[in-house]
Amino acid sequence: MRKLYYGRISTTDGQSAASQYEDAKAHGVSEKDVFIDEGVSGYHVAPGDREQWRKVEHDLRHGGVLIVRWLDRISRRYDELHRTMRRLIELGVRVECTLNGMTFDGRATDPIEKATRDAVLAFMAAQGEADYKNRAEMQRRGVAIAKAKGKYAGRQRTVDYAIIKAWRTENGASIKQTAERFGIGTATVKRASAE
Incomplete structure (x- = not known):
């Protein structure tokens, strides 16, 4: 089997x-x-x-x-x-x-x-599902508290979306090809392309 x-x-x-x-x-x-x-x-x-x-x-x-x-x-x-x-x-x-x-x-x-x-x-x-929703809510609360205190700048990107988007457009590459080229996930390519 x-x-x-x-x-x-x-x-x-x-x-x-x-x-x-x-x-x-x-x-x-x-x-x-x-x-x-x-x-x-x-x-x-x-x-x-x-x-x-x-x-x-x-x-x-x-x-x-x-x-x-x-x-x-x-x-x-x-x-x-x-x-x-x-x-x-x-x-x-x-x-x-x-x-x-x-x-x-x-x-x-x-x-x-x-x-x-x-x-x-x-x-x-x-x-x-309950665990996911609980963690998401706790994260939102933490971010709101940090923002209120002026201590939240957001998560730093590990890749430059403009470079990804430009390379993909220039080469007519698929999402998968772009992800492989930059060593990133397809979700990151989709976010970069949409920006």
């Missing part, structure tokens, strides 16, 4: 996929079966809109094992995570979380096991 690992990091600024590659390796997943979306929000970007996630779902269409660090790597929205997990379960996929050892087995047949799986899934999906 094929074993895949899916990871996601929200930003390429200060974060790296290296720890997720290590996590995959520690759980017996070969590097060719590791799929990581970088620079992609788990709250604002649905799984189906992510390049690497689409590959995961395609490869698991006949079942298999999906390993994730935590379910919030798939989505931080309750409804999206629940729908996505239901699709995987209906395909007979077994989802394993490396952070706490929880499993969600699509091959389960015992009614109690299925009910327990579904209840825990619902709780974890709700917890993931």
